[in-house]
Amino acid sequence: MMLLQxxxxxxxxxxxxxxxxxxxxxxLGGKTAKPHSRPYMASLQVRGAHTCGGFLIxxxxxxxxxxxxxGCKEITVVLGGHDISKKEDSQQRIAAEKCHRYSLHTLDIxxxxxxxxxxxxxxxxxxxxxxxxxxxxxxxxxxxxxxxxPGWGRRKPGGVAEKILREVSVSIKTDKECKKWWxxxxxxxxxxxxxxxxxxxxxxxSGGPLVCKDTAYGIAALTAPNCNLSYPSxxxxxxxxxxxINEIMNEKY
Ligand SMILES: *[C@@H]1O[C@H](CO)[C@@H](O)[C@H](O)[C@H]1NC(C)=O
Ligand SMILES: *[C@@H]1O[C@H](CO)[C@@H](O)[C@H](O)[C@H]1NC(C)=O
Ligand SMILES: *[C@@H]1O[C@H](CO)[C@@H](O)[C@H](O)[C@H]1NC(C)=O
Numbered sequence: 001m002m003l004l005q006x007x008x009x010x011x012x013x014x015x016x017x018x019x020x021x022x023x024x025x026x027x028l029g030g031k032t033a034k035p036h037s038r039p040y041m042a043s044l045q046v047r048g049a050h051t052c053g054g055f056l057i058x059x060x061x062x063x064x065x066x067x068x069x070x071g072c073k074e075i076t077v078v079l080g081g082h083d084i085s086k087k088e089d090s091q092q093r094i095a096a097e098k099c100h101r102y103s104l105h106t107l108d109i110x111x112x113x114x115x116x117x118x119x120x121x122x123x124x125x126x127x128x129x130x131x132x133x134x135x136x137x138x139x140x141x142x143x144x145x146x147x148x149x150p151g152w153g154r155r156k157p158g159g160v161a162e163k164i165l166r167e168v169s170v171s172i173k174t175d176k177e178c179k180k181w182w183x184x185x186x187x188x189x190x191x192x193x194x195x196x197x198x199x200x201x202x203x204x205x206s207g208g209p210l211v212c213k214d215t216a217y218g219i220a221a222l223t224a225p226n227c228n229l230s231y232p233s234x235x236x237x238x239x240x241x242x243x244x245i246n247e248i249m250n251e252k253y
Contacts, residue, residue: 028155028227029199030168035082036090038150040132040216041165043078044068044117044207050084050161051075053151053208055216056131059122061249062096063134064207065219065236066115067107072099077119080128084152085163090128095120100248102241111187113221113236116248133215137242143174147194147212149220153205154227161204170194172212173232181231185222190240192218195232202227210235 042054042062054064054077062077069075073096080090097120105112123129135141150167154160171194178193179186186193192210194200201208201220210218218235238245 028153028168028202028229029196030149030155030166033082033150033165033167036080036128038165038167038211039080039128039130040209041079041081041150043081043084043152045076045078045084046071046074050152050204052204052206053153053220054117055209056123056129057134057216057245058131058249059125060119062117062119063209063216063219063238063245064115064117065113065221066101066105067110067113067221068207069099069101069115069117072096072117075099075117077117079123080126081165083164092123092129094123102244110185110222111190114219114238114241114244116245132209132211134242134245135215135217135239137239139239141172141192141212141217141239143172143177145172145212146170147172147210147217149194149201149205149208149210149233151201151205151208151220153208153220154202156202156227168199170196170199170210170233178232178234182234186234190237191221192235192237193232194235197229200227200229200233 040055043050044052052068054062075096079092096117098118101115102112152162173195175188205220208220209216222234224231
C-alpha cells in the first residue's frame, strides 16, 4: 500500500525535508473520469476495501506496483468499475491466483517497483473491460508529453480513498529535473516522473497506469510524504520491464 511506501520515503527523505508547518489542503487536481472511459483500470481490493490500482494487460494479467502486493491470496481484482462502492453490473471481480513481484524489489528499495498478478480466471473483454497497450522494450517517452493518471486514490493527503474513478493530466519531466528533486532515489533507467504544483498521485493511486498516447508507460509508485506536490511524482518505467513481463506471461500455467 502507498501508506507503507510513504512512511519509508519519509525516512528516506528526512535529510531533505524540513519540518512541516500547517497542513496544506492540497487536492491533487483532476476530475471525475467519464464512466468506463478507462476500461483497463483495476481496483485491487482486500476484504472489500480498495488498496491500490492496477491495469489489465491481457485477459489473465494485471500489471501493478510491487509494493501493492503482500498476501496475494487476499487480493480481489475488480475490473469494469466506476463507482467501486457499488456492485455495478459492469464489474468483474476476480481473485488473484499468483503474484509475481520483480525479484529486486524489497521494502528497503523503492526501485524495481513492479508486479504482475495472474487472475484465477480470464476477464471477459467487453466495452467496459479492455487491455491497455504497453510500450516496446527500451522505448523512451519524450519529456513534456501529456499523460493521464486515473485512480481511486485520495483527493487530498489524509483524506479517504475515492469511490468514483478520477483522473488528472500531467506532463513528463526530464530525467535531469526528476533527479534534481529526488537525487539518488531517482533511477532514470527504471523510473519516470511528472511534476505539477497542483496535480499528482496520492495514497491509493499506487499501481495505476501513467497513460501516454493510449499506452501505459508508467506505474504510479512514489510520492514525498503527504503526497507533497513540491516534489515530483514517480512512476516505474514500464518499457524497462517488457522482457520480464513477457517471460512471466508466457510461462505455462
Ligand atoms: C512540501 O515540501 C516543501 C519543500 O520541502 C516544504 O516547504 C513544504 O512545507 C511541504 N509541505 C507539506 C504540506 O509538507
Ligand atoms: C485466457 O487468456 C489467455 C491469454 O489471452 C489465453 O491464452 C487462454 O487460452 C485463455 N483461457 C481460457 C480458459 O479461455
Ligand atoms: C532511454 O533513457 C535511458 C535513461 O535516461 C537512457 O539510458 C537510454 O540511453 C535511453 N535510450 C534511448 C534509445 O534513447
